[in-house]
Amino acid sequence: MDERIASRIKLVRGDITTLNVDAIVNAANTSLLGGGGVDGAIHRAAGPELLAECRTLGGCATGSAKITRGYRLPTDHVIHTVGPVYSGGGRGEADLLASCYRESLRLAAEHQCKTVAFPAISCGVYGYPLAEAARVSLEATAEFLAESELPREVTWCLFDQPAYDAYQEALAAAAD
Numbered sequence: 001m002d003e004r005i006a007s008r009i010k011l012v013r014g015d016i017t018t019l020n021v022d023a024i025v026n027a028a029n030t031s032l033l034g035g036g037g038v039d040g041a042i043h044r045a046a047g048p049e050l051l052a053e054c055r056t057l058g059g060c061a062t063g064s065a066k067i068t069r070g071y072r073l074p075t076d077h078v079i080h081t082v083g084p085v086y087s088g089g090g091r092g093e094a095d096l097l098a099s100c101y102r103e104s105l106r107l108a109a110e111h112q113c114k115t116v117a118f119p120a121i122s123c124g125v126y127g128y129p130l131a132e133a134a135r136v137s138l139e140a141t142a143e144f145l146a147e148s149e150l151p152r153e154v155t156w157c158l159f160d161q162p163a164y165d166a167y168q169e170a171l172a173a174a175a176d
């Protein structure tokens, strides 16, 4: 990965609902009507207006993304993307995961977002192995950033230490 691209990628440990960035990304499901994990945390922190807007969107396909306002969150926008359920890696999971990142970044750029934060999409309930997800997501993001000035900065907000360590290793490997 080019040094200029690597300098636009940050890793933090924490709760994505607290981040004061232009957009946070939600690891949603195809209904867009909420769930557990980071999705539940985002809906709880944003308040019921977020669910009301999501009800108007007609769901979202796996690998796609849709954008809403952030309501009571410190962020302006929430980008809802639906990661693949991991079932061994032979069912197009990597392409779908890469597509989640590309489509989310495309929406962020379209909405003039300078700063965007992602959770580790698909790495919770959907069972994607962390190291592999980190590699795929960093590669897709680096490719997008090489072609686009916006977003200026992409942060992964990793909830626990194993996720943080996996991203740190993948980032170090990609920077070589």
Ligand code: AR6
Pocket (backbone or CB within 6 Å): 014, 015, 016, 017, 027, 028, 029, 034, 035, 036, 037, 038, 039, 040, 041, 083, 119, 120, 121, 122, 123, 124, 125, 126, 127, 128, 157, 158, 159, 160, 163
């Ligand atoms: N901030 C940042 N990351 C978080 C937070 C948080 N507040 N809470 C959890 N994580 P998951 P998925 C991490 O299961 O695998 C939902 O029910 C978590 O530790 O939230 O894409 C949806 O409605 C993990 O590393 O999302 C879908 O049905 C990562 O976020 C389904 O889960 C993703 O875990 C989506 O599954």
